[in-house]
Amino acid sequence: MSIPTETLLTVSGLRVTAAVDGELRPLVAGVDLSVSAGETVAIVGESGSGKSMTARALMGLLPAGVTVDGSVRYRGDELLPGSRGRRLHEDFAMIFQDPFTMLNPLLPSGRHISETLRDGRGRRLRGAAARAVEIERLAEVGIHDPSVATRYPFELSGGMRQRVGIAATLASNPTLLIADEVTTALDVTTQAEILQLLRSVQRARNVGMILITHDLSVAFSMADRVYVLYAGQLLEQAPSARMLAEPLHPYTRGLLESDPPLDHRAASLYSMPGSVPQAASVLHRCPFADRCAWVTDDCRAGATPLREVGGETGRLSACIRIEEIRPQVAAASAPASVSTATAVDAGTDGEGSDAFLSVVGLRKEFTRGGRTVVALDGVSIEVAAGESVGIVGESGSGKTTLGRSIVGLETPSDGSIRIGGVDASDYESLGHGQVAQLRSAVQMAFQDPFSTLSPARSIGSVLREALRLDDPRASTADVAELLALVGLPASYARRKPASLSGGERQRVALARALARKPRLIVCDEIVSALDVSVQAQILNLLNRLRAELGVGYVFITHDLAVVRQITDRVYVLHRGRLVEHGPTGSVLDEPREEYTRSLVASVPQNAIALP
Incomplete structure (x- = not known):
């Protein structure tokens, strides 16, 4: 019983x-x-x-x-x-989505834990007593390095901050x-x-x-x-x-x-x-x-x-x-499945073909607080024209740094980047014509489109500005055509970003990227914050745009199920190094490297398989 x-x-x-x-x-x-x-x-x-x-x-x-x-x-x-x-x-205690917003940036991590605790006389814990409790509570959430108690939230990774936030939440039992x-x-x-x-x-x-x-x-x-x-x-x-x-x-x-x-x-x-x-x-x-x-x-x-x-x-x-x-x-059943190799373009395999994007031996170092951090360490990738390639790995693996380097938002410390035959390793060393050529060839879509859209400007003015970079005569009709391309009505040109849903804002961000008629779009976690239904809409849209326009993608994501749906090949990064790459289905179904196997094994095993 x-x-x-x-x-x-x-x-x-x-x-x-x-x-x-x-x-x-x-x-x-x-x-x-x-x-x-x-x-x-x-x-x-x-x-x-x-x-x-x-x-x-x-x-x-x-x-x-x-x-x-x-x-x-x-x-x-x-x-x-x-x-x-x-x-x-x-x-009752609450753990929030973003621990950075609940942690005071001016307090060391340990203080968040001991701040609300009191001794037998009702006094706040201080000194050695507070330190002992902080270390004990951090150990409970899997942090066994006592020095973390003295470090500030901005010095910690996202996962480490979440652990500190949980420890602080649990402090009151x-x-x-x-x-x-x-x-x-x-x-x-x-x-x-x-x-x-x-x-x-x-x-x-x-x-x-x-x-x-x-x-x-x-x-x-x-x-x-x-x-x-x-x-x-x-x-x-x-x-x-x-x-x-x-x-x-x-x-x-x-x-x-x-x-x-x-x-x-x-x-x-x-x-x-x-x-x-x-x-x-x-x-x-x-x-x-x-x-x-x-x-x-x-x-x-x-x-x-x-x-x-x-x-x-x-x-x-x-x-x-x-x-x-x-x-x-x-x-009611889910849509039919297809093999990754034939999903969109069976003739595109990237490797062994003439690459539209070629990254060779890329290295990027950052200097922080007197120490050097290596974000990318000899990474090489290729993307053929019209191909969709995934970049996966944990936070800190170098995914976003690689994407930002490709579009010129970061300058590599070493190595080379070629886009459509143009050396794009250092945008600052290029002439105006070459930079314009690269900006037309490759665009970037970001995780949070709201932060990249001016809240004071209408969607139409944002898109018209992007269109006029290549065609000064771009009209309202051109804006409407661009909106239609991403599945939005022409009336949205009069609206402001705040009046749109997250999925609609992401469609606008894609429309702005498409305004330059790029051959490659770098997509950095663009569906990670979306509901599953809206995420599906965006992924279907990306596959449709690829089929209709021939645009290729460098798709950066931590979601392996998403990378399965949108890419032909995938590169796996770990601590700035390339550890494995190959056809997406092969890498996910039969990973060769232990790190890749650990990524696949970490996906929640809920067995969502509809009857």
Whole structure:
């Protein structure tokens, strides 16, 4: 007989509302969930679904003008009297996506851990006592170098900062952790280490955990139960294994189908049409109706409450037609797969052909604080015209430095770069004509397009400026043609970047790069921050542009499933050195080098394989 597990948190009818133009609008509309000691529950959904807002409501971290009501009971005690809300229980702790934003850059890492701790008299720990606790807590999160306690956040890698952030969070001995997208910006091996760390801490302390993520692989590899949130409403709830085996809502099915497979290349990735609506606009109907293949008038006639399906305990769905369409939802399949060699251009193999891009023996050194850091150490790659080549490796492997060197944003310390027959090793030594030729031949698309678009300028003015670098007579019609190329309507020319979604901004960034009619685009982690459905849209767009325009890619990513879908060949970097390269399928399926094998093995083993 199993021992009953204590329920830590019970949330009923949680509503979050915001004052907009003098009117209260719902952001989260009646969420119910529970977490037991030692249990992990995941909240998944696209951006705009209300995941982070729910977490911040539980922590009492809502911004001014945003209120919460409903019932939040912690170990039986009600924490939300009425609708006023207040700072919630001290036993709750939150780990954020970017630890750099929660760590004070002026404090050494250890101080973040000892700052909130007190001795028996209620005094803050100081001196040797604080130092001992800092070292102990760092060791708990896998940092066994005592000197890390004296180092500042900016001196640490992303994974190390996340560990320090976790150590600081655990310092107060919380019983409930809320982890908000904690692995989104991490490479695959660091992600695996952080997830294993969270799992081991959870087991050792028997804490409950709410894991908020748009990464389905992370959710299903970590969680005991999964909640699917959409437009502020729960659409499905189930034990993770059961949901993975058979999703009982079309939206859940769509999320799973959009997740790129690691073991094969799809001819075209599935992507749900449309985007997440505002919660206020779909309160009295199925919120997913406008994007659903099985929608009927009944779905729009009234609210669709979460209810038990088929008498199966713990399996809840908000689809009023699920009993009728269940066989069809179960039978829906992911797109057909193709071999990597024939996915786009079977005649392009890069190696042994006339290379459009040739990088030979590239070395790049940086001097920091009186010491020399080698970012690239003798790296050589080739990319044929129209070929898509992946660059993968952990953070610090030199991927981005290589990409920036190719487009002239970094000057190599040694080695050579040739692009279309032009020596591009040092842009500053070239004449104006040669630089213009290179800028037209190769462009770069960045991870965060919002930071590269002026918030004060319209999309049309940004694209027109890019077009006029080569054609001073570029017109509004040319801008519309460029927008159409990336799947956006001409009306978007009048909009500002802030009014666009992340996927739309990435399309604009690609349009700007295409304005110069480049033969090669360096894509630096351009889909890493996107939801799986939007990610699929961008990957499909890139493959279409390649087929229609003959443009090639240097695709920099830490996501091996993504690199499988978009590249013909792949280069693996480790600490600035090239360790392995070859056809993408061969490298991922039969890696020769131990480091490559460790990368592949680090991908969360959730076995997302739709029936």
